[in-house]
Amino acid sequence: MQSAPKSRLESFVVIEAVANRLEESPALLRRRWPAEAKRRILEETLAPGVNVSAVARAHGVSPQQLFAWRRKALRSGAIALLPDRPEAEAQSFASVEVSRGEGAGMGGLEIVIGDATIRVGNDVAPTLLTTAIRAVRAA
Template sequence: MLRRRWSAEAKARILEEALAPGANVSAVARTHGVSPQQVFAWRRKAIRSGEIVVQTRGSEAEAQSFAPLEVAREDSGCTSGLEIVIGDATIRVGNDVAPTLLTEAIRAVRSA
């Protein structure tokens, strides 16, 4: 198998396309005939070198934070559901809730 050499301009163009909001890195890679792993490696290298800066939500980078998790058990010792507090909103679900529904609820509360 031949190794291809990509110019700095070609890499930059592919990375710009891959970093666009909503872009699928694998689809971008296929379009240009490169493996997704290679695009991820180029991105990682560019981020580490400071050539590109990845920002989250809006114009300023935001640090990720984690909420404390407390598991409350009933007298029987098993959990019967889940309670998620996001700001002043509380989501209470049973243990049979579909993960996709829970994900949609969390996203809705966070965006409100």
């Protein structure tokens, strides 16, 4: 009995395969943002009450990218948070004076900032009071 014929090297064909999937996929361009454009966009995000994600959408940047720019700029000292932002300001206390005079026991509050006085009752909304204090401090 004879065994099956042995294969020779000439009978084998070497197939060279090259992945061309990357060549045929759509090219995604990486946008390069000039430093001035980044600075301008980041300044918008630092304004009080601004939604960073909304600013990102308005400029066609992903929110994650904008937060990364912001974090990098804050760490490097290129930008600083505004003083009325809670993240930027260390906890501080105002002096409080309790006076018993007219209207004592009415449940009101009088806040003196410089030469301005804010008088509020006990039914004022905290957000309204915060807005009023910020306005007086900014003036």
